[in-house]
Amino acid sequence: MDRKVRVRFAPSPTGPLHIGGVRTALYNYLFAKKNNGDFILRIEDTDQNRFVEGAEEYIIEAFKWLGLQFNEGVGVGGNFAPYRQSERTVYKDYALKLVENGWAYYAFDTPEELDAMRKECESQKKNFQYDCNTRQGLRNSLSLSENEVDALLKNNVPYVIRFKFPVNTDVVLNDLIRGEVKMNTSLLDDKVLFKSDGLPTYHLANVVDDHLMEISHVIRGEEWLPSCPLHVMLYRAFSWEETMPQFAHLPLLLKPEGNGKLSKRDGDRLGFPVFPLQWKDPKTGEISSGYRESGYLPQAVINMLALLGWNAGTEQEIFSLEELVQAFTIDRISKHGAKFDLTKAKWFNHHYFQELANEDIAKDYIKILDNLDLKGINTDLTFVVQVVGLVKERCDFLSDLWDNSHYFFVAPQTYDGKVVNKRWKDDAGRRMAEILVEMRHIAQQTPDDDNLFAHNTEEFLHRFIEENQLNIGQIMNCIRLALVGEGKGVNLVDIMKLIGSNETIKRLDKAIKVLGC
Numbered sequence: 001m002d003r004k005v006r007v008r009f010a011p012s013p014t015g016p017l018h019i020g021g022v023r024t025a026l027y028n029y030l031f032a033k034k035n036n037g038d039f040i041l042r043i044e045d046t047d048q049n050r051f052v053e054g055a056e057e058y059i060i061e062a063f064k065w066l067g068l069q070f071n072e073g074v075g076v077g078g079n080f081a082p083y084r085q086s087e088r089t090v091y092k093d094y095a096l097k098l099v100e101n102g103w104a105y106y107a108f109d110t111p112e113e114l115d116a117m118r119k120e121c122e123s124q125k126k127n128f129q130y131d132c133n134t135r136q137g138l139r140n141s142l143s144l145s146e147n148e149v150d151a152l153l154k155n156n157v158p159y160v161i162r163f164k165f166p167v168n169t170d171v172v173l174n175d176l177i178r179g180e181v182k183m184n185t186s187l188l189d190d191k192v193l194f195k196s197d198g199l200p201t202y203h204l205a206n207v208v209d210d211h212l213m214e215i216s217h218v219i220r221g222e223e224w225l226p227s228c229p230l231h232v233m234l235y236r237a238f239s240w241e242e243t244m245p246q247f248a249h250l251p252l253l254l255k256p257e258g259n260g261k262l263s264k265r266d267g268d269r270l271g272f273p274v275f276p277l278q279w280k281d282p283k284t285g286e287i288s289s290g291y292r293e294s295g296y297l298p299q300a301v302i303n304m305l306a307l308l309g310w311n312a313g314t315e316q317e318i319f320s321l322e323e324l325v326q327a328f329t330i331d332r333i334s335k336h337g338a339k340f341d342l343t344k345a346k347w348f349n350h351h352y353f354q355e356l357a358n359e360d361i362a363k364d365y366i367k368i369l370d371n372l373d374l375k376g377i378n379t380d381l382t383f384v385v386q387v388v389g390l391v392k393e394r395c396d397f398l399s400d401l402w403d404n405s406h407y408f409f410v411a412p413q414t415y416d417g418k419v420v421n422k423r424w425k426d427d428a429g430r431r432m433a434e435i436l437v438e439m440r441h442i443a444q445q446t447p448d449d450d451n452l453f454a455h456n457t458e459e460f461l462h463r464f465i466e467e468n469q470l471n472i473g474q475i476m477n478c479i480r481l482a483l484v485g486e487g488k489g490v491n492l493v494d495i496m497k498l499i500g501s502n503e504t505i506k507r508l509d510k511a512i513k514v515l516g517c
């Protein structure tokens with residue numbers, strides 16, 4: 001019978017979650033959903049020295065924002081609770097089991113002794129390793145007599161429990177992404193499984209929990225590949241090989257230039273977040289930017305991350321979460337690192353920003369406008385919805401709206417010098433004055449109907465240009481300058497419709513006064 005797919009995301013709460021970690025979680029999620037499996041959140045917090053206040057809450061909030069729901073785990077519960085390793089008490093028994101069956105041993109060497117050993121080796125230009133070659137010469141239950149060990153344990157002399165790698169044995173694992181990976185135990189050190197502080201190390205806790213939680217597939221970053229032979233050997237030592245999960249080690253997320261792992265420093269240097277949410281370091285107070293606070297939409301972050309290291313084998317780039325679930329397979333994950341691409345990230349956000357309802361965008365935009373504290377501006381929902389409808393195509397983010405639509409709310413205070421020099425020259429001012437006279441007429445004929453005013457003005461302008469054999473760009477750009485203050489903005493008729501006849505006339509009048517006839 002096929003095994004139920006159960007995968008876990010197992011972060012250590014040592015700070016904010018790196019976006020590469022979010023990608024790992026996403027691939028786990030997609031794989032679970034595709035295979036009707038379970039997606040589990042396990043918090044691996046057995047390294048007390050690295051514990052950071054608030055990191056666990058941050059992780060949970062990040063996944064809530066992204067819309068990736070866990071079936072079980074911290075904050076959700078489930079049949080295999082507790083899911084926070086610091087609350088699990090099973091590890092010591094398992095470590096002792098390995099001592100009993102000869103796969104592990106007590107080691108009583110003090111940190112000072114090990115340090116001295118390391119220094120001694122360094123002075124001889126050698127690397128110190130606690131392994132099958134050195135362990136007989138160190139203070140452990142392999143080198144000491146049974147009586148000595150008993151006495152040490154009785155006297156509560158601190159100890160760690162180390163894994164006893166067999167001598168010169170090939171460990172082979174079949175990684176779902178990398179294929180066969182082989183390593184010889186002679187190269188590996190006897191890793192600590194259980195620490196003198198009474199807590200397990202990552203290796204022991206990870207394997208024990210993956211077994212007890214019936215994890216079928218371990219999908220994680222490739223930085224864990226070197227540890228995997230130890231994990232495989234642990235399954236052997238516990239006689240759990242039959243239910244050992246399958247492993248898939250994901251390639252790194254690389255710097256935009258392509259060499260080296262994407263780091264927070266790259267984000268600071270190039271101006272993009274490397275964390276899903278903003279993070280305030282509880283010790284230093286330092287703030288790191290987040291995708292959410294930078295205006296990225298969760299759909300965009302998910303779509304972008306999915307394609308950083310995986311592709312569907314087609315040209316398709318836009319995927320909803322549901323479509324990703326349908327299309328996702330591990331065999332289409334690349335073996336090579338994926339370069340982070342800021343332009344692409346914005347491109348994805350642009351796409352999903354366009355999909356939002358104008359009314360929803362407008363409601364958020366009104367909050368921004370209210371914060372600007374500009375007296376007397378029109379923040380009426382119907383009006384703002386229309387503005388959004390006109391300019392959103394030019395925006396990647398909510399925060400781009402003001403730059404692209406300020407002129408709907410406030411008249412220009414200044415005029416772009418470059419555009420003035422290029423457009424407001426020769427008899428442009430005089431022409432504008434003629435146009436202003438006619439605009440006033442049109443306004444009188446179309447009271448209370450700004451749409452008709454804009455429409456009639458447009459017709460008049462075209463006639464005026466034709467009759468006077470003028471250049472269309474010249475005239476229209478001068479009017480644009482008067483209404484917007486610069487050479488950009490949406491269609492002039494749309495601007496006139498929305499700001500209305502009074503405001504249009506007022507702005508043109510002012511421009512003529514300021515820029516001259």
Ligand code: GLU
Nearest residue numbers: 010011012044206220224
């Ligand atoms: N706690 C490990 C981490 O922080 C988990 C690695 C794994 O998935 O096995 O990444």
